[in-house]
Each structure stands twice: as C-alpha cells, then as structure tokens.
Amino acid sequence: MRKCEFRDLGRMDYASALELQRRLAEQRKRGEIPDQFLVVEHPHVITMGRNGRAEHLLAPPELLRRAGIEFHHSDRGGDVTYHGPGQVVGYPILDLREWKRDVVAYVRAIEQVIIDALAVWSVRGERDPKATGVWVDGKKICAIGVHISRWVTTHGFALNVDTDLRYFQYIVPCGLHKPVTSLRELGCAASRAEVVAELVRQFARVFDVEMIEQVIACKEIV
Amino acid sequence: MTDVVMPQMGESIVEGTLTKWLKKPGERVERDEPLFEISTDKVDTEIPAPAAGILAEVLVEEGKTVAINTVVARIDESGAGAAVAAAPAPKAEPAPAPAPSPAAAPAEPPAPTPVAETEVSGVSGPLSPLVRRMAREYNIDLRQVKGTGAGGRITKADVEAYMAAQGAQTVARAQAAPPPPAAPPVSEPAPSMPPPPARPEAPKTRIEPMSIMRQKIAEHMAFSKRTAAHVTTVHKVDMTKIAKLRERQKAEFQARYGFGLTYLPFVVRAAAEALRAFPIVNASIEGTNILYHGEINIGIAVALDNGLIVPVIRQADEKNVVGLQRAIVDLAARARSKQLKPDEVHGGTFSITNFGSFGSLFATPVINQPQVAILGVGAVVKEPVVVDDAIAIRSMCYIALTFDHRLIDGALADQFCQKVKSVLESWNESVL
Numbered sequence: 001m002r003k004c005e006f007r008d009l010g011r012m013d014y015a016s017a018l019e020l021q022r023r024l025a026e027q028r029k030r031g032e033i034p035d036q037f038l039v040v041e042h043p044h045v046i047t048m049g050r051n052g053r054a055e056h057l058l059a060p061p062e063l064l065r066r067a068g069i070e071f072h073h074s075d076r077g078g079d080v081t082y083h084g085p086g087q088v089v090g091y092p093i094l095d096l097r098e099w100k101r102d103v104v105a106y107v108r109a110i111e112q113v114i115i116d117a118l119a120v121w122s123v124r125g126e127r128d129p130k131a132t133g134v135w136v137d138g139k140k141i142c143a144i145g146v147h148i149s150r151w152v153t154t155h156g157f158a159l160n161v162d163t164d165l166r167y168f169q170y171i172v173p174c175g176l177h178k179p180v181t182s183l184r185e186l187g188c189a190a191s192r193a194e195v196v197a198e199l200v201r202q203f204a205r206v207f208d209v210e211m212i213e214q215v216i217a218c219k220e221i222v
Numbered sequence: 223m224t225d226v227v228m229p230q231m232g233e234s235i236v237e238g239t240l241t242k243w244l245k246k247p248g249e250r251v252e253r254d255e256p257l258f259e260i261s262t263d264k265v266d267t268e269i270p271a272p273a274a275g276i277l278a279e280v281l282v283e284e285g286k287t288v289a290i291n292t293v294v295a296r297i298d299e300s301g302a303g304a305a306v307a308a309a310p311a312p313k314a315e316p317a318p319a320p321a322p323s324p325a326a327a328p329a330e331p332p333a334p335t336p337v338a339e340t341e342v343s344g345v346s347g348p349l350s351p352l353v354r355r356m357a358r359e360y361n362i363d364l365r366q367v368k369g370t371g372a373g374g375r376i377t378k379a380d381v382e383a384y385m386a387a388q389g390a391q392t393v394a395r396a397q398a399a400p401p402p403p404a405a406p407p408v409s410e411p412a413p414s415m416p417p418p419p420a421r422p423e424a425p426k427t428r429i430e431p432m433s434i435m436r437q438k439i440a441e442h443m444a445f446s447k448r449t450a451a452h453v454t455t456v457h458k459v460d461m462t463k464i465a466k467l468r469e470r471q472k473a474e475f476q477a478r479y480g481f482g483l484t485y486l487p488f489v490v491r492a493a494a495e496a497l498r499a500f501p502i503v504n505a506s507i508e509g510t511n512i513l514y515h516g517e518i519n520i521g522i523a524v525a526l527d528n529g530l531i532v533p534v535i536r537q538a539d540e541k542n543v544v545g546l547q548r549a550i551v552d553l554a555a556r557a558r559s560k561q562l563k564p565d566e567v568h569g570g571t572f573s574i575t576n577f578g579s580f581g582s583l584f585a586t587p588v589i590n591q592p593q594v595a596i597l598g599v600g601a602v603v604k605e606p607v608v609v610d611d612a613i614a615i616r617s618m619c620y621i622a623l624t625f626d627h628r629l630i631d632g633a634l635a636d637q638f639c640q641k642v643k644s645v646l647e648s649w650n651e652s653v654l
Contacts, residue, residue, distance in 0.1 A: 077266035102232030132264040
C-alpha cells in the first residue's frame with residue numbers, strides 16, 4: 001500500500017505554509033519523500049488564485065491590512081478565497097502518477113473526502129456540477145483550489161468548521177455570489193481535532209494510502 | 223520543430239484553458255521546464271516543455287480555451303538559439319520516468335539472526351529462544367545448568383529448577399567467586415543463611431535477607447540500567463474526552479461486565495496504535511542486530527506487596543477497550559494471588575506502568591529488558607488549561623516514555639508520544 005505522511009501544522013501563516021508546500025513538492029517530485037497530507041489553520045488571510053478577478057476582492061488591500069487580514073497572490077486554481085481561524089485547510093502533496101493521471105478525478109476525490117467526513121456528523125455535503133467544492137443546501141462549506149506541476153499537487157481545500165463567516169464579506173468567494181456556511185452554523189459542535197482525525201481517515205480510504213502521522217515540528221522542515 | 227499540444231489532464235477532460243505563458247516567444251526553454259499553465263476545474267497545472275530549444279511560435283493566447291491535442295506552440299530544437307548561448311544546449315536531465323518507484327517503500331528490516339540454533343560455548347545441544355531469553359533476563363550462566371532434554375539439551379524446566387536452587391543460595395553466593403563450571407549447583411549443599419552479625423553497638427539496624435522476588439527485581443533493574451542508555455521524555459495529554467466517555471459508560475460497564483472502566487485500557491490501546499506506527503519501539507537489541515517483534519505484546523506493571531510483576535497482554539493491538547480492560551483486571555488479580563502461569567510473564571515486547579494510580583504525576587521508569595521502551599502514565603488531574611485563549615477546566619495527565627537511546631532517538635520517541643497523545647485526545651469511538 002502506498003504511504004502518505006500526515007502532518008498537522010497547527011496554526012501557521014500562509015506564506016510559511018506555502019514555502020513548506022513548495023519544498024515538500026520539490027522533494028516529492030524527486031521521489032525523496034512519499035505523498036504528504038498537511039493540515040493547517042491560517043491566521044486571517046485572503047488569497048487570490050491565478051484566475052482571480054480583482055473585482056471579487058471587495059475591499060482594497062490597505063483596508064484589509066487595517067482589519068488584520070493578510071493578502072496574498074497564489075498559484076493555485078480558483079478565484080479569491082478567505083482562510084482564518086476555525087477553518088481546516090488541507091494541503092495534499094501527491095504524485096498523481098501513482099494514483100490516477102486525472103486532475104478532475106483528483107478534485108472529485110477531494111470532494112468525496114469532505115462529503116464522507118461530513119456524513120459522520122450527519123451533514124449532507126453535495127457537489128454542484130457547475131462549481132467545484134462541497135455545498136450544504138446551496139451554501140458553500142468547503143472551497144477547493146489546486147496547483148499541479150509534473151503531476152505533483154499542492155494547495156487543496158478549506159473546510160469551514162467554526163469559521164467566523166463575517167470575514168467572507170470582504171470577498172466574492174471563488175467569484176460566486178453564493179452564501180457560505182460552516183459546521184458550527186449547521187449546528188454541529190465537532191472540534192477541529194475531531195474533524196481533522198476524520199478527514200485523515202477518509203483521505204486514507206479514498207486515496208487508498210496508509211497514513212503515517214509525522215509530528216516533526218514544521219520549523220525543522222522549513 | 224516540436225509541436226507543443228494541450229495535454230489531456232484526465233479521462234473526462236476534453237479541453238483546457240491556457241491561463242499563462244511562462245516563456246515568451248524567442249526565449250530559450252529547457253526540456254521539462256514549465257512552459258505554460260492551464261486551468262481545468264479549479265486545478266491549475268504547469269505544463270513542462272516537451273523538448274529543449276527556442277520557443278518559436280505561440281499559437282494560443284492566454285485566456286483561450288482549446289480542445290486537447292490542439293497545438294499551442296512550437297519549439298525550435300535546431301539550436302537557432304546560437305545567439306543566446308555559444309555553449310551547446312545542455313542536455314536537460316532525462317525526463318522523469320513515468321512512474322518512479324515511490325521513495326516510500328521502507329527498507330526491509332534486517333533479518334534477525336536465528337537465535338534458536340546459536341551455540342553457547344560449553345553448552346551441549348542447541349538452545350531454544352525461550353531458554354536463551356530466560357538466561358539473558360535472569361543473567362544465568364547456562365554452563366551451570368544441567369540439561370535433561372534430548373541429547374542433554376537444556377529445557378525451560380531445567381532453567382527453572384536451576385533458578386529455584388540458586389534462589390536459596392544467592393545470598394551466600396553474593397560475596398563468593400563463581401563456582402567452577404564442573405560443579406553442578408544441585409550437588410552443593412545448600413548453605414544456611416549467614417546469621418545476623420552481632421552488633422550490640424547498633425541495635426536499631428535489623429538485617430533481613432531479600433526475598434527471591436526482590437533479588438530478581440534488584441538484578442533485573444540494575445542489569446537494565448547497566449545495559450540500556452535510558453532517556454525519558456514527558457508529554458502532556460488532555461484526557462477530557464476519555465474522562466467524559468468513562469463517566470458516561472462507567473455504571474453500564476460495571477453492570478454488564480462486572481468490572482470497572484479505568485484509563486489504562488485506553489492508554490494500552492493508544493500505545494498499541496503507536497507501536498504499530500513505530501515498529502522500532504516494539505523491538506529488541508541482539509548484539510548489533512535489531513529484532514523487530516511481529517507481535518505487540520504489552521506488559522502491564524502490577525504492584526504486589528513488596529514486589530512487582532509485569533504480566534503480558536498478548537497481541538494487545540487486536541483487542542478493543544473491553545478486551546483490554548478484562549485482560550488487565552484478570553492478570554492483575556492473578557498476579558496478586560500468585561496464579562500467573564510462567565508464560566504470562568514472558569514474551570512482552572513493550573511495557574506500561576501506571577504510577578498515576580498511586581498519585582504520581584510523572585516518573586522515569588526503568589526499561590524492562592530486553593525491551594527498548596516503557597511508557598509511564600501519570601495521574602489524571604483536572605487543571606486550568608488555556609484553550610483558544612480562554613481558561614478551561616480539562617482532565618490532564620503526563621505520559622513519560624523511557625526509551626533506550628542506543629536504538630531510539632529523541633525525535634522518534636517524541637513522535638511516538640505524540641501519536642499516543644493524538645489517539646487519546648481525538649478518541650471518537652462511541653463503542654468501546
């Protein structure tokens with residue numbers, strides 16, 4: 001069975017996590033490490049994907065700074081999105097050549113991980129054929145944005161567990177004029193740790209990998 | 223000229239949007255260097271150049287969506303880039319193999335040397351692993367043991383008989399030089415205990431011989447300290463979830479199974495998970511070899527009156543919490559009534575000591591040889607803890623792992639502890 005190393009980075013700023021992802025992706029491309037699954041919680045940050053449109057950012061970067069929100073351009077797919085406390089951000093670094101050489105199948109599989117994890121708390125996550133991500137009653141609970149280089153993935157998903165949804169008012173999430181939601185708003189009291197544990201379990205199942213938890217502090221890696 | 227086409231990024235994908243050119247026409251590009259980016263369904267993909275040369279033509283502009291296999295650019299490999307560099311185009315690294323074998327495949331653990339057939343000089347016949355282990359654990363010189371098995375082979379019963387005979391003599395022998403190998407101990411007359419020396423000037427000191435068990439513990443502990451490079455690492459674990467689960471289930475558990483539910487089976491369960499994840503903690507050192515044990519057999523230290531014994535839960539990783547609690551209760555009860563069978567105290571591959579039940583917060587336990595680590599569990603105590611910048615009351619405990627630094631390094635020991643911690647903290651099985 002393929003192995004996948006799992007690391008919970010805890011709270012880490014966006015730039016550091018991006019740097020860590022890039023390093024691991026380079027190592028993965030060289031075949032020096034197995035697949036990786038990172039989870040992290042970012043301080044308030046708004047990121048703009050490659051396909052992002054400036055008008056989907058509803059506040060100028062200067063105003064965001066004053067509100068304590070960082071702003072970053074990102075090389076992931078997708079439009080603009082928000083990350084912050086109470087959100088589980090997952091960054092799988094996989095070599096898709098060892099799974100399926102299919103980027104759409106990959107995104108669908110990530111959605112499946114989220115949908116199956118939500119089902120544990122009886123939350124029915126759904127796909128929208130026109131919009132990648134996971135939705136509950138027409139509200140977005142999980143955003144997805146991926147970057148692939150030589151079949152190695154970076155970036156990933158952001159699942160709202162106990163996110164302060166007011167922060168989404170600064171943006172048009174993913175360029176879609178649709179509301180967002182969180183597990184907490186849906187009445188589910190699951191903790192971050194429980195959600196992470198479930199995501200890890202579902203990830204292992206969907207991608208058919210053996211998860212190996214790594215607890216080396218991220219600072220040692222960076 | 224090499225055509226660069228819109229690649230197919232998956233079975234169901236028929237087109238792609240070219241989002242960004244990473245090279246300009248006329249620029250030099252190496253083979254496998256990222257040339258452009260495409261976007262499909264929230265996935266941005268860097269597409270590497272299929273050949274080295276000069277980007278001669280760009281046929282699809284940024285933002286356009288085209289069908290797969292559409293030619294999007296052409297690369298001139300003819301070396302027209304002479305203007306760019308006089309040196310010949312460096313042959314780019316060979317294209318990566320389509321599916322490199324994952325680096326994940328772990329090296330095979332070295333095959334343990336077969337211990338069963340190892341000869342010990344001066345001993346006739348092969349020795350069974352059990353006999354060898356007993357000899358090692360109790361520091362027995364096997365040349366002194368008379369073999370009664372086939373061909374004079376030493377059996378477990380022979381070792382036990384020898385130990386029983388030795389037990390009666392140890393006190394007298396402690397000072398004496400080892401007897402010549404020729405003299406079998408059974409033939410020696412059992413010396414009587416030395417009488418307490420008359421010390422009228424210090425009547426407050428009383429001399430009493432150690433029990434056999436005490437002598438064995440003393441030897442075993444000192445042997446371990448002499449042998450292993452002991453290091454202890456301590457981690458703090460939030461047991462609130464398990465405390466609540468235990469509170470909820472306690473009465474029903476007692477009614478259904480006839481025994482209480484303690485924290486210990488949860489810790490054993492978590493340790494078994496961690497041992498599975500880090501097999502080197504479930505190993506032994508034999509000379510310069512590492513013996514990886516195929517079974518996870520966890521010894522549980524049981525306090526006796528003036529003594530200690532470590533009965534073993536075999537294949538602990540295959541038991542659930544109910545099964546583990548049952549095994550713990552059963553082994554502890556029979557240990558106290560001295561009804562353990564010999565093989566129930568042998569074959570452990572890892573040990574757990576629950577000093578928390580006596581109120582200790584944390585301690586530095588001694589490794590149970592020939593194992594390489596022991597986990598100590600401190601008392602679970604309610605404490606104020608900062609959670610999300612607020613003060614909360616949580617049930618906390620320390621876990622202390624003593625490990626043999628000859629074999630295990632600190633980083634791994636701490637990863638092991640973190641695994642135990644994460645299993646305990648994120649316990650979410652509603653069933654036991």
